[in-house]
Amino acid sequence: MTKFYELSTAERIDRLRVEGAIGEDGLRVLTGQAEALPAVVASNMVENHIGAFPVPLGLAEHFVIDGEALRVPMAVEEPSVIAAAGNAAARIARSGGFSTSVRREGVVAQIVVTDARDGDGVDGGGKEGADRSPLDRLTEYVRAHEGEIRRVARQAHPSLERHGGGLRGVEVRGHEDGFAELDLLIDTGEAMGANVVNTIAEAVSVHCISHIDGLDPLMSILSNESAGQRAQSVARIAFDDLKTRDMDGDRVARRIVKAARFAWVSPLRAATHNKGIMNGVNAAVLATGNDTRNINAAAYADLSDRKRTWTKWTIDEDRSQLVGVIDMPLPLGAVGGAMSTLPMARLSLALLGHPSAARLMGIVASVGLASNLSAMRALVTRGIQSGHMNLQFKSLVMSAGARPEELDQVVAGLRADPAHADLAMAKRLLQRLRAESK
Structure with missing residues (x-):
């Protein structure tokens, strides 16, 4: 059988049809019989709509993730990103593929308050308790009325619990300069859930402010810091699957480990190392209709002087294998928003077998790890440009x-x-x- 990459675009689409990977709706979109982004849809998604900005959609082959073989849709304008991810996935597949684990605890909403007497809010009017700090007042109310807060959250979005979500936790925090915040941990079910979270946060804020004297509600908004929504993917590659014409696999593996370590000690290198990871992550995220800015914000917030990247590479001497691990926040959804609106996003999710949000997180993490491997292997052998x-x-x-x-x-x-x-x-x-x- 002719290899997928050797086929023309029309032949690839036909093979997907024969394999049952796409249905009639997907076929119509890919063959141009139906619009990839109808104007009536686009004009209701953005303001001052004038057209569409197409980005190439391709499939990265050879992914085996938790035992399931997949072609991963990737939307990207940069040459080689898709081929590089698929090339690395093929090497990893020969040693068993990717193994993933996911933590999906929820999205945090911040309700931020200050003292109403600080010059911007409404004066507390000398009511009882108004002389205490915003943190003290907020803490006291939440301790005594957490049940009320949960009731307000349920009423703000009643359908969320029917979809397996809901308010999972509340926490009060204090900050310097008189800031206090009430954090709501909200399980958004299968959705990314930005609108749901913000709706609940605003409702709870109104309720709390109406019952606590002397507080000014500064803002209520979700946090894109997503420590509770993380995906990990682990890959093993036999030394023999890393070799080139000029370098044996053992040496390639050890050079990759050194290159990965350099990203942890050099901020200059870390930026480019991470860009290579995000080449794959953003392409897969965009293809599925998820919010790339949300993913980028979460990923950036995860880094610090002590942690400059999301991947680590080591050598398993006993098995003669290179071992890679990626661990990063990936606050993705599988339903709602652009995922339900954009025909190409629906097609991409169908090609992935309509994964759950947790499953999609593991898939995207694996694409990021594959992209990282491919870039480093090229860098430490023939150089990046030849490919x-x-x-x-x-x-x-x-x-x-x-x-x-x-x-x-x-x-x-x-x-x-x-x-x-x-x-x-x-x-x-x-x-x-x-x-x-x-």
Whole structure:
């Protein structure tokens, strides 16, 4: 059977149809019989709508995650991201694939209050208790009335409990400068749940302020810091599956471990190391209609001077294997929002077998780990550019105005002189090809 990457786009779509991976609706979208983003949908998603901005959608092959073989949809404009993830996944699959674990505790909402007498809020009017700190007043009320707070939360979004979610915990925190906050831990079920969380937070805030003298409600909003929504993926790769023509697998593995360690000690390297991870993470997140800004905010908040990246690589000497682990916050949903609205997001989730939110977190973490492995293997062996150049040349030639049937010949000309390959050279080669064809 012809390999998936060797097929044309139309042939790939037909293979997915034959395999039963896509239904009629997905087929219509992929073949252009139905709009990937109808104007009536888009105009109700954003303000001042004028059109759509398509991003290529591809499938990263060879993923085996918790024993299940998958092609992972990835939406990305950068060449090589999909191929690199699939290449690493194939090496990992030969040693058993990815093993994942997920912690999905909920989303935190912050209700922030200050003293109403600080010049911005409404004066407490000298009512009883108004001379105490916001933290003391908030703490006392929550201790005495937690049941009321839970009732208000339920009433703010009654359907959440029917979907397995709801308020799971409350906590009061104090800060310098007189700030106090009431944190609500909310299980959002299968949704990412931003709107649900904010609705509940605002309702609880109104209730608390109406019962506590002298507090000014500064804001009520979810936190994108997502320590309670983490995914871990572990991968093993046999040394023999890491070798190149010029370097044995044992040496490649040890160089990867060194490269990974360097990201922990060098902030300059850590930024690029993490960008390579997010190449895969963001592409998979975007394909499923999840909020990439939410994921980026959570991932960034997880880092510090003591933790500069989300991956670690070690050597298992007994098994002659490289072992990689990724552990990062991935506050994803599987229903609601753009996931339910965008036809391409629905298609991507269908291609993944309609995963639960927890399952999707494990999948995306595995894509991030695969992207990290592929980038480091390239860096410590042949260098990063050689794997990128062919698709970069194709992009350059298309920018020069080449037709599909002219692409390969002009790319070959650029590849013959890569040091001088630029748009001007691509145009000259294209002009020469057309002159010779007359």
